[in-house]
Amino acid sequence: MSTQSTPTPVNPPQLHQNPAFAWGMILPAGRTLYVGGQNGTGPDGALVDGGPGPQTEQALNNVLAVLAEAGTDAEHVAKLTIYLDPSVDPNDAYAASGKVWRSRTAVTVLAVAPARPGALVEVEAVATVPEG
Numbered sequence: 001m002s003t004q005s006t007p008t009p010v011n012p013p014q015l016h017q018n019p020a021f022a023w024g025m026i027l028p029a030g031r032t033l034y035v036g037g038q039n040g041t042g043p044d045g046a047l048v049d050g051g052p053g054p055q056t057e058q059a060l061n062n063v064l065a066v067l068a069e070a071g072t073d074a075e076h077v078a079k080l081t082i083y084l085d086p087s088v089d090p091n092d093a094y095a096a097s098g099k100v101w102r103s104r105t106a107v108t109v110l111a112v113a114p115a116r117p118g119a120l121v122e123v124e125a126v127a128t129v130p131e132g
Contacts, residue, residue, distance in 0.1 A: 056096035
């Protein structure tokens with residue numbers, strides 16, 4: 001992937017530094033991809049079994065699939081928004097995210113029940129798409 005479309009982290013030194021995410025991201029001019037909310041839904045349309053961990057992993061893998069289809073990848077994601085059912089311990093989602101998501105990005109996590117019955121997690125993303 002071209003580095004010309006890679007978001008640039010903004011991490012003011014007076015804020016707590018976290019190696020897993022950035023406080024802000026600067027998007028270069030160009031094409032932007034908005035990935036709509038992805039649940040922990042497998043290719044068959046059913047929610048994956050196992051609770052918030054497996055659903056988080058699947059939701060992030062679904063985001064990665066949309067990115068790949070658009071010709072980009074996690075390195076070009078500027079922002080993730082993760083919606084967790086209020087019953088979910090955020091630490092479960094964070095642990096599962098670490099298994100799938102290896103890129104540093106700005107992240108917002110909200111306790112809001114996803115619209116799909118049974119879904120415990122929903123993830124959306126904003127990414128740049130390299131020209132070409």
